[in-house]
Amino acid sequence: MSPVTTTRSRVQHRVQNVRQLTDTAYVLRIDRNNIEFEPGQYVSLGLVGDINMREYSIYSGVSDEYLEVLVREVQEGYVSKLLKRLEAGDALELEGPFGFFTIDSEAREAGKFLFVATGTGISPFHCFERSYPGLDYRLVHGVRTCAERFDMDMFPRDRYVSCVSREEGGDYRGRVTEYLRENPVDPDTYCYLCGNCDMIYEAFDILTQQGVSPERLFAEVYF
Helix, strand or coil, X not given: CCCEECHHHCEEEEEEEEEECCCCEEEEEEECCCCCCCCCCXXXXXXXXXXXXXXXXXXXCCCCCEEEEEEECCCCCCHHHHHHCCCCCCEEEEEEEECCCXXXXXXXXXXXXXXXXXXXXXXXXXXXXXXXXXXXXXXXXXXXXXXXXXXXXXXXXXXXXXXXXXXXXXXXXXCHHHHHHHCCCCCCCEEEEEECHHHHHHHHHHHHHCCCCHHHEEEEECC
């Protein structure tokens, strides 16, 4: 189905499916409609005709025929609850892509990367993994429970570290920032941080103290 342009450059897309991961997290898959994007960018989604939009990092890869986002249903939220109720064939509206949380092609070919995420902040790194075969990275993912290790099997086991704070069963018991303190990074590493602002501020301080220059630190805040 061809995209339909609406007001404010919003384009209609059709839902393919909603895949539930936990009680509060799900993956929304929609028709791609030939959208071009760079891994790490995000889109804004909302119901048709509704002024309320919410920004979500693209979860799927650049070669996938569909577009996916990872959504956490917020108890006090509005858009996340409505998107969860959509069914195959329903329409929604999209704006974008936007954002600069991307990887420079020169660094991508020769650099080493550390990806640090909390919760659904893993989304852009899932996109990186699907889009850039052979990328030299380590992903450190902070979650409260093991169930929140969203689609962890999509990552090579030797590249993914789960930091689970509230129960046993992860690769590390505790917060991602505690893991970073105990496992210093090579100062030449490109470090990408995505998640809540408290984690990002703390991780930024830890990594700079370990010798990583601010020019090699990139952040995307999830509220």
